[in-house]
Structure formats: C-alpha cells, structure tokens
Amino acid sequence: MESNQANYSVNHAGAFSNFGNVTEGMLKGKIFLKDFLKLTSMEVSLNNLPPKAEIPFYHKHQENEELYIFLKGQGQFQVDGNDLDVFEGTSVRIAPDGVRALRNTSASEDLYFIVIQAKENSLTQWVETDGVILEQPVEWGKSVEFS
Template identity: 90%
Template sequence: MNKLEPNQANYSVNHAGAFSNFGNVTEGMLKGKIFLKDSLQLTSMEVSLNNLPPKAQVPFYHKHQENEELYIFLKGQGQFQVDGNEFDVFEGTSVRIAPDGVRVLQNTSASEDLYFIVIQAKENSLTQWVETDGVILEQPVKWGKSVE
C-alpha cells in the first residue's frame, strides 16, 4: 500500500491501493485516511483518500483558517453536517465547504464503507483553470513506449 514511483521532473505517482484496504491506515488524527501532499510533492493543495467504516463518524467538528474543502463521494452513503444543516451524501455527491463552515461527517450504512476524496486549497486562490491555463500541443499522441 502507498507504493511510490520515483518522482520525475514534471510528475510524481503514488499507488495507495484499494480504498477497501485503508481501514487500518492511520495518518493524522483518523484511521482510514491517506494524505497525498508529501508523497506527491503537492504545492497548491492537500488531497486525502478516505474510508469511513459502517456506522462510523468523524468524532469532532472542524473548520479551516484559509482552505476550502471539496469532498467527492465515490461509494457508500452518509450524512454531512455543515453549520448545523444536515444532508445526505452518496456516490456521485460533491460538497464544497468554505473555510469557516463548521463540518462533520458520518457513515449511515450498517454494512458498507463510505469512500471519498477530500481536496483542500486556499480559498479564492484559483486564477486559471483548464480553459484558461491549458495549452493544446501540436504533436501526435503515441502509446506503447516511454518517452525518455
């Protein structure tokens, strides 16, 4: 689990393994969470891969000083609470929370893990995105051999 490829000049790779294997991993304050900032040498965001077991919950409320968070739910079902408002989350749900939003999450399933990705980035720091930052190159796409 959490196998690293050698980092290259323009990319880094982390093979964390299946979400179903994260249950016993402890990084930070909670089991079932793998942070990617250090292993991928991220400089503009923090990303975590998360597995919350059946009927489990995050045992504390939290908020942030500067970072907004994006939660992307991949499998399972749960409930989210932000500023006292509760709503359901499930596969395909995405939730953005401002730094001051007081949040907590629980898995409402009795039998299925809740898998999700959390991305943190400084609020209001996005100045370019795919349509304003992307550059299409005039070279044919080739597969089947590594480019040295």
C-alpha cells in the first residue's frame, strides 16, 4: 500500500518476515523504496536474509556510501576482508570503495536489516542545522486512507 501527497509519501511494505518471496533487483528478500516513496536524495531498502543465506557476491559503489541498520537476527558482514559480527542494534557505515559481503549465520532465524544509500559527502545539513521548530500546537485526529 502506498500514498503520495504534496509533502509526503507513505509505503506499507508489510512484515519483514514476508519479504522472503519478494524479488527486486538481483536478490530475493529486498524491497527498494526509492520509486515507491519518490525519494530524491537516497535509496533505502528493506531486507530479509533467511537462515544460512548470504549475498553471493562482493560489491562496492561508485559514489554512494551505505548504512546498514540491523533490526533482528545475527550475521557477519565482511568489509575489505574483515569479518564483523552483526546483530540487532548494530549499524555499519561503508564508504563507496569498501568491498562488502553479508551472510546470515543463524541456522533458524531470519536477518532483518535496512540499507540506506546516499552520495558520500553530500550531507550539508541535519536535524540541528536544518530543523525548524514551529510555534503551532500539535493536533491529532485526521486519518488518511492509503491505496
């Protein structure tokens, strides 16, 4: 389900546990959000890697750094030949030239993670320099239907 409005877009991809049969790009278990949400400054993917599965190739990027945020499960991330244990709460940032691969080391549990890609060195503002607090009271109660 998704909805695109003037100032926001929403996508309900469903539970990570249901991504195992989804195929976008070269791998099963990956949902890219760029087109669904009309993203203009980053690519985001929601990922489910089944038990004992792995991304079966090394890769790197030309311009984009990646941030991997692990939500559930356990695995190993290899960057430039170094094996890193990853699990719920782990975040890993990789520069474009970092050669990477990932595997789920669990025999029984899926590995759920989010990947955010953005052009390296392109962040010029963030919450503390870009955010503006408005003098407007917060009001709730206006629901929106999604198609």
